[in-house]
Amino acid sequence: MENVAPGGGRTSSMVNIDEASRSGNTGNPLEKRLLGKVALVTGGSRGIGKAIAARLAALGAAVAICGRNEVKLQETRSGLETSGARAFAMKADVTSPREIAALVSKTEEQLGSINILVNNAGIGMFGAVQEKTERDWDLVMNTNLKSVFLVCREVVPRMMAAKKGDIINISSLAGKNVFAGGGLYCATKWGLQGLSGCMAEDLRGHGIRVSVICPGSVATEFGGRGPKDAAKVLQAEDVAHAVAMVLTQGPQSFISEVQLRPVAKP
Numbered sequence: 001m002e003n004v005a006p007g008g009g010r011t012s013s014m015v016n017i018d019e020a021s022r023s024g025n026t027g028n029p030l031e032k033r034l035l036g037k038v039a040l041v042t043g044g045s046r047g048i049g050k051a052i053a054a055r056l057a058a059l060g061a062a063v064a065i066c067g068r069n070e071v072k073l074q075e076t077r078s079g080l081e082t083s084g085a086r087a088f089a090m091k092a093d094v095t096s097p098r099e100i101a102a103l104v105s106k107t108e109e110q111l112g113s114i115n116i117l118v119n120n121a122g123i124g125m126f127g128a129v130q131e132k133t134e135r136d137w138d139l140v141m142n143t144n145l146k147s148v149f150l151v152c153r154e155v156v157p158r159m160m161a162a163k164k165g166d167i168i169n170i171s172s173l174a175g176k177n178v179f180a181g182g183g184l185y186c187a188t189k190w191g192l193q194g195l196s197g198c199m200a201e202d203l204r205g206h207g208i209r210v211s212v213i214c215p216g217s218v219a220t221e222f223g224g225r226g227p228k229d230a231a232k233v234l235q236a237e238d239v240a241h242a243v244a245m246v247l248t249q250g251p252q253s254f255i256s257e258v259q260l261r262p263v264a265k266p
């Protein structure tokens with residue numbers, strides 16, 4: 001796998017899958033290290049999830065994505081197929097156990113048994129705790145944390161039967177640190193750190209590797225915070241690169257946690 005400096009010269013948060021699969025920032029497309037694998041990436045329609053889906057496809061995996069916006073989903077699926085991958089997209093809200101169950105069984109029907117699960121879907125919600133409603137709390141908790149429990153509950157028994165699998169949870173440096181206005185979001189990501197670590201211990205004996213990736217600020221539409229200075233934040237492809245690194249680790253070991261920072265100081 002090539003070494004690319006984080007943020008290596010990219011200026012846009014948009015991920016062009018065709019360009020991504022040709023560029024050096026997705027790994028050597030000839031090196032199909034994930035050929036024959038099936039990956040499910042939640043929130044794979046845009047932002048970080050889209051970059052992860054493109055990278056896994058470039059490495060040879062068949063890729064399923066979900067999200068709530070059907071148009072965006074089908075656009076991204078079509079881009080993945082144009083790059084030569086087998087792809088499947090399904091509208092599914094990760095806060096709904098019923099929609100998750102349907103997503104997992106449809107993915108297996110369309111692409112085969114899921115070997116790689118990337119729990120990426122998430123929302124940003126910021127502001128002082130006293131200004132937030134119970135509805136805000138439930139929304140951010142259910143989307144960022146409960147969803148991981150719900151998706152894993154569907155996928156893990158299948159991986160256990162196969163005695164192997166990789167689960168990567170996209171957390172955040174906000175899961176390691178605190179900041180003003182971060183109460184609800186940090187609570188979800190600190191929770192995800194604990195959930196990921198415990199699941200790693202539960203599942204390693206079953207041949208299932210659970211890893212957590214903690215990026216700093218990434219240039220996406222996330223949290224409605226507007227455009228970021230692209231030179232000072234991570235790019236979605238940097239997170240995709242970390243996912244590829246975790247997945248191509250030798251089979252007898254696993255990388256339990258990755259902390260990812262831009263070289264330039266914010």
Ligand SMILES: NC(=O)c1ccc[n+]([C@@H]2O[C@H](COP(=O)([O-])OP(=O)(O)OC[C@H]3O[C@@H](n4cnc5c(N)ncnc54)[C@H](OP(=O)(O)O)[C@@H]3O)[C@@H](O)[C@H]2O)c1
Pocket residue numbers: 042043044045046047048049066067068069070072092093094095120121122123124143144170171172173214215216217218219220221222223
């Ligand atoms: N951007 C950052 O600075 C940053 C830093 C560290 C960690 N992260 C984490 O990275 C992950 C991805 O963030 P991003 O920056 O790529 O955000 P984004 O650009 O807003 O993309 C979020 C993705 O998640 C999907 N999604 C949101 N709610 C969903 C739901 N209820 N059900 C299904 N899909 C849902 C969205 O699709 P729909 O809206 O169509 O559903 C979209 O595909 C999140 O977990 C976030 O916490 C982000």
